Amino acid sequence: xxxxxxxxxxxxQVIPMLFIISIIAFTLSHFSTxxxxxxxxxxxxxxxxxxxxxxxxxELGLDKPLVxxxxxxxxxxxxxxxxxxxxxxxxxxxxxxxxxxxxxxxxLCAAVLSIFLAIPMAMISAKYKNTWIDHSFRxxxxxxxxxxxxxxxLLLLYLFAIHLDIFxxxxxxxxxxxxxxxxxxxxxxxxxxxxxxxxxxxxxMDATYMxxxxxxxLSNNAVLIKHGLKNAIIPCITLMGxxxxxxxxxxxxxxxxxxxxxxxxxxxESIKAKDLPVIQxxxxxxxxxxxxxxxxxxxxxxxxxxxIKLK
Amino acid sequence: xxxxxxxxxxxxxxSRLKNDKLALTGGIIVLLFILAGAFATYIAPHDPTAxxxxxxxxPSSWEYPLGTDQLGRDVLSRIIYGTQVTLRNAFLVLAGIxxxxxxxxxxxxxxxxxxxxxxxRVADIVLTFPxxxxxxxxxxxxxxxxxxxxxxxxxxxxxxxxxxIRGAVLKxxxxxxxxxxxxxxxxxxxxxxxxxxxxxxxxxIVLATLNVASIIMHIAGFSFIGLGTQPPAADWGVMLxxxxxxxxxxxxxxxxxxxxxxxxxxxxxxxxxxxxxxxSPHTQKGIQRIKPWSVQRKVSTLKxxxxx
Numbered sequence: 354x355x356x357x358x359x360x361x362x363x364x365x366q367v368i369p370m371l372f373i374i375s376i377i378a379f380t381l382s383h384f385s386t387x388x389x390x391x392x393x394x395x396x397x398x399x400x401x402x403x404x405x406x407x408x409x410x411x412e413l414g415l416d417k418p419l420v421x422x423x424x425x426x427x428x429x430x431x432x433x434x435x436x437x438x439x440x441x442x443x444x445x446x447x448x449x450x451x452x453x454x455x456x457x458x459x460x461l462c463a464a465v466l467s468i469f470l471a472i473p474m475a476m477i478s479a480k481y482k483n484t485w486i487d488h489s490f491r492x493x494x495x496x497x498x499x500x501x502x503x504x505x506x507l508l509l510l511y512l513f514a515i516h517l518d519i520f521x522x523x524x525x526x527x528x529x530x531x532x533x534x535x536x537x538x539x540x541x542x543x544x545x546x547x548x549x550x551x552x553x554x555x556x557x558m559d560a561t562y563m564x565x566x567x568x569x570x571l572s573n574n575a576v577l578i579k580h581g582l583k584n585a586i587i588p589c590i591t592l593m594g595x596x597x598x599x600x601x602x603x604x605x606x607x608x609x610x611x612x613x614x615x616x617x618x619x620x621x622e623s624i625k626a627k628d629l630p631v632i633q634x635x636x637x638x639x640x641x642x643x644x645x646x647x648x649x650x651x652x653x654x655x656x657x658x659x660x661i662k663l664k
Numbered sequence: 665x666x667x668x669x670x671x672x673x674x675x676x677x678x679s680r681l682k683n684d685k686l687a688l689t690g691g692i693i694v695l696l697f698i699l700a701g702a703f704a705t706y707i708a709p710h711d712p713t714a715x716x717x718x719x720x721x722x723p724s725s726w727e728y729p730l731g732t733d734q735l736g737r738d739v740l741s742r743i744i745y746g747t748q749v750t751l752r753n754a755f756l757v758l759a760g761i762x763x764x765x766x767x768x769x770x771x772x773x774x775x776x777x778x779x780x781x782x783x784x785r786v787a788d789i790v791l792t793f794p795x796x797x798x799x800x801x802x803x804x805x806x807x808x809x810x811x812x813x814x815x816x817x818x819x820x821x822x823x824x825x826x827x828x829i830r831g832a833v834l835k836x837x838x839x840x841x842x843x844x845x846x847x848x849x850x851x852x853x854x855x856x857x858x859x860x861x862x863x864x865x866x867x868x869i870v871l872a873t874l875n876v877a878s879i880i881m882h883i884a885g886f887s888f889i890g891l892g893t894q895p896p897a898a899d900w901g902v903m904l905x906x907x908x909x910x911x912x913x914x915x916x917x918x919x920x921x922x923x924x925x926x927x928x929x930x931x932x933x934x935x936x937x938x939x940x941x942x943x944s945p946h947t948q949k950g951i952q953r954i955k956p957w958s959v960q961r962k963v964s965t966l967k968x969x970x971x972x
Contacts, residue, residue: 504922
């Protein structure tokens, strides 16, 4: 299979998922607790009479068959018209796009931080494999992987923002306050990467090119860093890539704990306010970015790792 | 192929587990939580939802070992009842996952061809679907509630089980003893149940143990963000969320439910890993590890063998 075929195949694979998501999002508007026409009328300050409701229904196309409604709706979505928020009366698209950079930055920082936490831990573990150092790192990483991020977030908030008063309690979306939420998010991932990286480094250390590098006169540490890490980290980067898609969907709990103004917190607030157009928009936006990011990463991966066989 | 008899498997597992201190500790932790949940009515010193404003935010005492919360409810009793609720919900989700996943895997493996292809395609989509998005959609349609969250988890997490069962079916389907049994007139159903379930038992047990840990993490997480169990119910996630308001003055309120979640997940994880090693020392790589909640259990689409 050529690279091109692979990429086309991957894009085709994505289509059923996007279709399912669009159906879910579309159904959402039909499950709304109140009549959409009525709510729209109320929001515009009009009198709620049966005739007026019918008129709004016709205007919104709610009297047409479901399939027609679905395609009308899909047409709007493609034009990035996600409707208007019940709460703020602003276009949903604008509201989401305004908050997305905060979530994206948080995801990026968490992803980078997790790799940078994992590299030294894994290297030390691999170097002193099966000693007490390795075992204690193993216990730490198991603890990190089993620690719920919402509890870790609360603990860090208490320790650093309240007890030690180093960070503010409300992070907002300012870049200088990103450390605590990013660290909270990264720890679980770092634990997983540490274990993966440790196994990979140990495997790589037996490779002939490592022996060759040593024979050439490089010191153990230099070989490990220059040749070992470079090869061992590839699977880790792949995993990070696939996790990044999830991170970008906005971490509800962490954004909530640190009052980080991203799309996750926004979605939760909208659920509480029953602001369905926003929830619908959020689901679409996030699902599409999730799918696209995974797609881009998979495609990049075929270029990064030549070892992958495209049969 | 030698199949393991039930008693043999149990004996072997127990003798291996006995030597694995971490797994043993995990097992004991899990057992203690199950006992606490099962006998909550007898152990809990107070009614977990009895409000008593005069006793609000008390420090720990003989009467209230872990103190009281903002409404004067006994924290220890709430934790104990929370154990009951959490474990019951987690096992219900697991049961749902098994009820869907096991038959799906069997059908896929046994029939092969187009049906197999279709089921595995669905499984692929479901595996990569972010649980948070679906949960938000379902809650948006039907309102917050633990039942809705449980439905979301069941509808997404049956897939790994289906895969394991399918793999076991495929491996055994062509074996001589199955063919012989078939030729001798044993019904297909009997063959499946007897040979395939028994052979798939080890990976299923390990997967189930680790899954319960993930389920607990998720249901607590969804309750914490307000989509799952609703207050005033005694639930770990709800308790954690309630404690946020008092984090500066009464950090202990957040500590106890958090520790309960952490310890039970740690126990299940240790037990799961121990069982994994005890039951199938050579297949360690095939088992999913528990991941932080809200982390997608993504099965990499980039395994070399998925490319064909």
